[in-house]
Amino acid sequence: xxxxxxxxxxxxxxxxxxxxxxxxxxxxxxxxxxxxxxxxxxxxxxxxxxxxxxxxxxxxxxxxxxxxxxxxxxxxxxxxxxxxxxxxxxxxxxxxxxxxxxxxxxxxxxxxxxx
Amino acid sequence: xxxxxxxxxxxxxxxxxxxxxxxxxxxxxxxxxxxxxxxxxxxxxxxxxxxxxxxxxxxxxxxxxxxxxxxxxxxxxxxxxxxxxxxxxxxxxxxxxxxxxxxxxxxxxxxxxx
Numbered sequence: 267x268x269x270x271x272x273x274x275x276x277x278x279x280x281x282x283x284x285x286x287x288x289x290x291x292x293x294x295x296x297x298x299x300x301x302x303x304x305x306x307x308x309x310x311x312x313x314x315x316x317x318x319x320x321x322x323x324x325x326x327x328x329x330x331x332x333x334x335x336x337x338x339x340x341x342x343x344x345x346x347x348x349x350x351x352x353x354x355x356x357x358x359x360x361x362x363x364x365x366x367x368x369x370x371x372x373x374x375x376x377x378x379x380x381x
Numbered sequence: 382x383x384x385x386x387x388x389x390x391x392x393x394x395x396x397x398x399x400x401x402x403x404x405x406x407x408x409x410x411x412x413x414x415x416x417x418x419x420x421x422x423x424x425x426x427x428x429x430x431x432x433x434x435x436x437x438x439x440x441x442x443x444x445x446x447x448x449x450x451x452x453x454x455x456x457x458x459x460x461x462x463x464x465x466x467x468x469x470x471x472x473x474x475x476x477x478x479x480x481x482x483x484x485x486x487x488x489x490x491x492x493x494x495x
Contacts, residue, residue: 298481302486307488307489307491308489309385309486309487309488310471310473310484312483312485315481315483317481356423356424367412367475367477368429369484371423373422373423374422376421
């Protein structure tokens with residue numbers, strides 16, 4: 267079965283330090299990869315996506331993500347965390363084959379940035 | 382700004398009393414989705430519309446129905462809400478094209494059941 271794993275329920279990082287939120291996937295072919303962020307009592311906001319090309323993708327709010335095909339990973343990164351980055355982060359994958367209108371979601375990682 | 386709007390933001394209903402949640406969009410996207418999200422879990426897709434074509438998920442209870450009268454509006458009807466239906470309901474839209482189109486979400490409706 268196709269799946270997306272976010273191995274850490276929670277990530278804690280000090281403000282100003284780099285952050286990484288991990289995502290691996292098990293999907294056939296070369297899927298499209300996405301990161302979304304959710305602040306409390308809000309909907310999900312699109313951060314960035316990987317389609318093809320450069321393995322380092324830049325997105326909103328200073329976030330970037332590194333695609334690694336051999337490890338089937340798409341880790342979210344930021345060089346210097348802000349307290350305002352504290353939120354819930356979801357990795358999602360859209361398979362290329364079949365119905366490409368649906369996403370396979372990870373379970374989410376709660377990021378806490380401490381002052 | 383083009384956006385996805387959900388009303389109301391908070392809805393309280395009684396056990397077994399039908400409730401309707403609404404979603405509108407100014408993005409002119411042809412796909413509209415309804416998700417259920419419980420306590421910081423991953424969103425669970427209930428169904429989606431591709432234009433007027435309704436696509437139900439296999440595990441969506443019959444209690445949940447949807448209507449899309451036009452491109453801009455989509456409704457989620459819960460015919461007889463149970464306590465287990467208390468959740469955040471998220472509406473999202475996307476444009477059909479290459480599969481790399483992101484989904485755009487509204488801020489959700491938090492449904493409480495008394």
